[in-house]
Amino acid sequence: MSTASTTATTFLTPPTTTTYQLYRISLLAMTLALGYLAKAFRRSKYAAKQAQDDLLVLRKAIESKDSEMASLHRSVETMKEDTRDRVGVMEREVEDLQGRLRDAEGELAGVQERRRELEAALMQRDGEMGELMEDKTRLVTEHQGVLGILSDRTADLKDAQARLRGGDDRLTDQAVLVLVQALNTKIKETAALLADAFEFEEKKEEDRRSSVDSEEMVEVHERATEILGHEMVEILRTTDHHGDPALVRLAFQSGMIEYARWMSASWFFEDPEDEQLLADIYQRVRMSQDQIAAGRWRAVTHTHVQELINGEPELSDYFIDAFVNVLLTAGFRSSSAALHAIVGERFGATISALVRLALGLNKAIGTEVTACELKALSATPGVQYEPATMIDVVDGAVQHGETVLCTCELGLSRADKIDGVWTRNILLKPKVVLPSGLEELLAQGESTPTKTKPQ
Known part of the structure; x- marks a missing residue:
């Protein structure tokens, strides 16, 4: 049985003790329910206000984040432009370095070729030096022989001078x-x-x-x-x-x-x-x-x-x-x-x-x-x-x-x-x-x- 029907029955019938008690209990229950409902209402209103405040705070936070996002976006764009400029400069520097590298590689090839030529010339000079040393040895030997002949001729000359002084x-x-x-x-x-x-x-x-x-x-x-x-x-x-x-x-x-x-x-x-x-x-x-x-x-x-x-x-x-x-x-x-x-x-x-x-x-x-x-x-x-x-x-x-x-x-x-x-x-x-x-x-x-x- 519902509460409303119970209440109506109570008013129509003479109250009895038991009934009265029940009535009072029902009334108390209703009072408690109404208090609960009022309290719940108050809570829901406060919750709604609190939610509204929270929503406002969230909106402000979202707007702040949006501002930060826009600022970040602008910073990113600026950084992209700077990066593109720096990339262009770096690309040109890379091309220049690559050109210099190619020139250096060409010079290196020339130096290596020159080194090979110099090594070949050095080997040839070593061979010539060996021949010159042999010639030097031979010439020293011949020189010694010439000195010996010269010594003999000097002796002959001295003898001839002695004879010439005597009218020979x-x-x-x-x-x-x-x-x-x-x-x-x-x-x-x-x-x-x-x-x-x-x-x-x-x-x-x-x-x-x-x-x-x-x-x-x-x-x-x-x-x-x-x-x-x-x-x-x-x-x-x-x-x-x-x-x-x-x-x-x-x-x-x-x-x-x-x-x-x-x-x-x-x-x-x-x-x-x-x-x-x-x-x-x-x-x-x-x-x-x-x-x-x-x-x-x-x-x-x-x-x-x-x-x-x-x-x-x-x-x-x-x-x-x-x-x-x-x-x-x-x-x-x-x-x-x-x-x-x-x-x-x-x-x-x-x-x-x-x-x-x-x-x-x-x-x-x-x-x-x-x-x-x-x-x-x-x-x-x-x-x-x-x-x-x-x-x-x-x-x-x-x-x-x-x-x-x-x-x-x-x-x-x-x-x-x-x-x-x-x-x-x-x-x-x-x-x-x-x-x-x-x-x-x-x-x-x-x-x-x-x-x-x-x-």
């Missing part, structure tokens, strides 16, 4: 002078012999005026000029030698004089540069040493240098060339090759005797006289005539400033070094021909071994 030269300057005179006689005889052996055709007027020469003749004239000089060559070319070879004989004589003088002074008759080198060395020796030491050095050097020549020096060809060039320049009609063969065949023995005399003079001057310096003399064509050092073969009136046409006889000079000072004496003056005396010389009509003067 093999030849005297007077003996050498006799050799020069014998060579002059042989040259004169040979010139006459050759001049009489060739017949010249008479030169026509057009031949005298002709100035056009073949290539062979141009070369012949150049060679003749080197020995005889320009003036003598022109006289030979323009003079008619038919029936009178006197001028040809003089040209032969002059050419042989120049070659004989060169042979008498030569060290070993070969390369002119080597000849000049030895001459320069000897000049230094002469300047720094006394005559005994310098003369011995000359003698020893002459001997050993000429031992280096392979076989006999071909000196006859020089004289044959001189004869052929004189004949062709004078107008003898033949070829150079044919004349070489003729002269070599017909006059080989005579020329060989001439060479032996020249070599004998070379040995005497170079090795057998050491107490002084001897030198064969001739006058170069074209130099001014000097009576103090040469003699005119005609002994006529000499014009002022006249020059030498040619030399027809060798002379001889002697030089001595006394207290460091050189003195020079002419033992035999060379005989020369001057242009002013040429006509008189040719008019004398000197006899030759094959011809006699007309009576």
